Amino acid sequence: MNDFEKIAADNQRTAHELIKASGVRAAWQSVGAEVHLVGSLATGLLAKHRDIDFHIYTDTLEPESSFKAISKICATSAATRLDYRNLANTEEDCLEWHVWYKWLDREWQIDMIQIRRGSRFYGYFERVAERINAVLTTETRRAILELKCLTPETEHIMGIEYYQAVIADGVRSYPEFTAWRKAHPVTGIVTWMP
Numbered sequence: 001m002n003d004f005e006k007i008a009a010d011n012q013r014t015a016h017e018l019i020k021a022s023g024v025r026a027a028w029q030s031v032g033a034e035v036h037l038v039g040s041l042a043t044g045l046l047a048k049h050r051d052i053d054f055h056i057y058t059d060t061l062e063p064e065s066s067f068k069a070i071s072k073i074c075a076t077s078a079a080t081r082l083d084y085r086n087l088a089n090t091e092e093d094c095l096e097w098h099v100w101y102k103w104l105d106r107e108w109q110i111d112m113i114q115i116r117r118g119s120r121f122y123g124y125f126e127r128v129a130e131r132i133n134a135v136l137t138t139e140t141r142r143a144i145l146e147l148k149c150l151t152p153e154t155e156h157i158m159g160i161e162y163y164q165a166v167i168a169d170g171v172r173s174y175p176e177f178t179a180w181r182k183a184h185p186v187t188g189i190v191t192w193m194p
Contacts, residue, residue: 004145008047015041015052018103022079024054024110027072031065033058033114040159042129045141047148050106055125056114061088061095066114070097073110078102092189093119121189128193132163135194143172150174157181160190167194 019025019037028035039053040046058066063086074082081100088095097112115121143166151157151174165171165180 002142002146004047004149005142007149008045008145011048011050012041012044012046014104015046015050015108018101018108018110019052021103022073022076022099022101022110024073024112027069028054028056028112030072031058031069033069034117036126038125038129039111042126043132043136043159043163045132045144045148045159045163047145049148049151050108052108052110054110054112055121056097056112057117057122058114059117061086061093061114061116063095066095066097070099070112073099080107088116092121094121124191128160131194132167135167140166147171147174147177158186158190160192161186163194164190164192168192 025035034057036055036057037053038055039051040049041052046052063084070082070084073079078101079099080102083096083098085096087093093116095114097114099110099112101108101110144162147162147166148159161181161184162177164184165177169180171177171180
């Protein structure tokens with residue numbers, strides 16, 4: 001196992017411990033929501049950026065009910081910050097909840113995107129994660145983890161950008177990735193799927 005894989009394995013193990021300790025699943029289930037892990041942790045590609053992604057499905061988007069779930073997650077002093085965005089009247093048809101959580105002396109971000117059941121993105125990113133898992137090879141997994149670990153802390157890059165660059169376009173080095181990003185600027189939700 002190389003250093004990048006060790007960093008990723010350690011962070012993924014810690015992320016799963018944090019999920020249990022934070023009570024995210026139980027808090028949302030208590031208001032009738034369906035909770036799905038998506039993103040880098042769902043694909044085993046969480047590297048050094050401490051970000052856990054959930055998609056939360058409900059029949060309606062009612063902030064009053066959702067705040068009940070969020071209040072349970074934020075009831076501990078480990079939850080240090082909350083950001084909320086109401087995007088119910090946009091193409092995304094969602095409520096965004098971002099909680100920063102102090103865990104083992106490091107800050108983690110828990111992103112909870114609450115999506116209306118039956119809307120355009122209902123279940124979509126779970127299918128993306130399934131497809132990524134289906135096509136990953138040992139080589140592409142290592143390349144993605146290495147690129148993520150080489151990315152400066154100040155750079156914000158969506159996981160899907162790494163996956164598309166490596167899996168679809170054969171990118172293997174950080175300079176290649178930088179050039180790839182210039183040629184593929186992100187302008188909203190990335191809907192690429194392998």
